[in-house]
Structures are given as structure tokens and as C-alpha cells.
Amino acid sequence: MKKEFRVKKNKEFQEAFKQGKSFANRQFVVYSLQRNDQSHFRIGLSVSKKLGNAVKRNQIKRYIRQAFHELDQELKPNYDFIIIARKPTAEMSFFEIKKSLMHVLKLSRVVKTHKHGNNKS
Template structure:
């Protein structure tokens, strides 16, 4: 995936309910205090990511900010991610984090799930 504005293209996103349910039903989950990740091995040529941010974390503006920060962090990590489908679920407390803290916590849980593979630009 190119570094064009650090955006995640639509082909790199999990959007359909059927796809979300498939990933959740695989029951491969990893968590830290701020994020939970469910993953599913697929035969895709690239990774796909889905985001889930509960209404309990805040109103629409807050939830959209959280999703924007997560998408930006995933775009930065894109060259080190394996070719799997995964869903990132934000936990309570994420709304208080700045971008660097989101990035650190997200990288930690991605490494736990073995989706993030260390590269030269770590």
C-alpha cells in the first residue's frame, strides 16, 4: 500500500457484516488495556482492517476521532502488517489518548497478535 496521504483504501477495509461475523467466529482474539483485536487468516493479497468503536466511548465526534487516529496508525504500520483480516475494537480510555499513545498501544496489541512484523523502519 502506498504512502499517499496515509489513507487506507476501501479494498483494505472490512465493511460487510458477514465479514465481521466471520472474523469474530474464528475466535482468535488478543487484547491489551486499550484495544482488542480479532483476526482471521485469509488468502487475500493484502491485509484488511475493520474498526469498532462503541457508543459508550462518546458521541459521534469522539468516535470518529478515535477511528481516524486508528486508521492513521494502521496506515503508518501498513508495510509491516501480515496479509490477514482483522478487526480492532477500541476499549474505554482510548478517547483520552493522543496519537502517539494510540500508536504505541495499537502496535503493542498488533505485535501480540503477530499481525505486526518488525521491519527496518521500527
């Protein structure tokens, strides 16, 4: 994932926490903030030291970034997402993380709706 697609600055994180909407499941908390001044979504990651050592935390962040990379075409473009990983993510595989993220993103209604009628989500 390209660097310009990441939320880095503390000010931007705080803005998303204060003005954005939050959605959660057991594995993730996702804050989404609509931004009309950008053409691609951006993600910011927060993985606590409680989840494991640096190797484990970096692995979780790689999995999350890869999941967003694969979901690229399905997400609405003009959003900032702040993803906070919870304890269960430390034990999950990439596919479980992707499925869980998709679930919480659908809750937050930032997944593009498909035009054809066979999508029942």
C-alpha cells in the same frame, strides 16, 4: 486508507469473531483472521457510543486508520483485523493509540519479523 482495505460487511465481522484469534490489552481488542485470498490486510473498526459523541468516535477511528496506514509495511498482508476500541482510547492521543495498537499487534504475532539480529521483540 483505501476503501477496499476495510472490512464492511456484517458477515465478514462475524467470520472474524468466530474463526479469528483475539488478542487484547487495556485499550483494544483485536481479532485477526488469516485470509489467503487477498494480497493486503483489511481492517474493520468498532467504536462504541460509550466512548463519546460522533465527533469523538470518528476521531478515534481516524487515529486507528492512520496508525495502520503508518504500520502498513510492518504487518503481514493476508489478514483481516477487527479492532474494538475500549474506554481508555477516548482519552488518548494519536501516538498513544499507535503505540497501544502496535503492542497488541505484536501479541497477535502479525508483525513481520525483521531479518537483522537487533530486533528484540
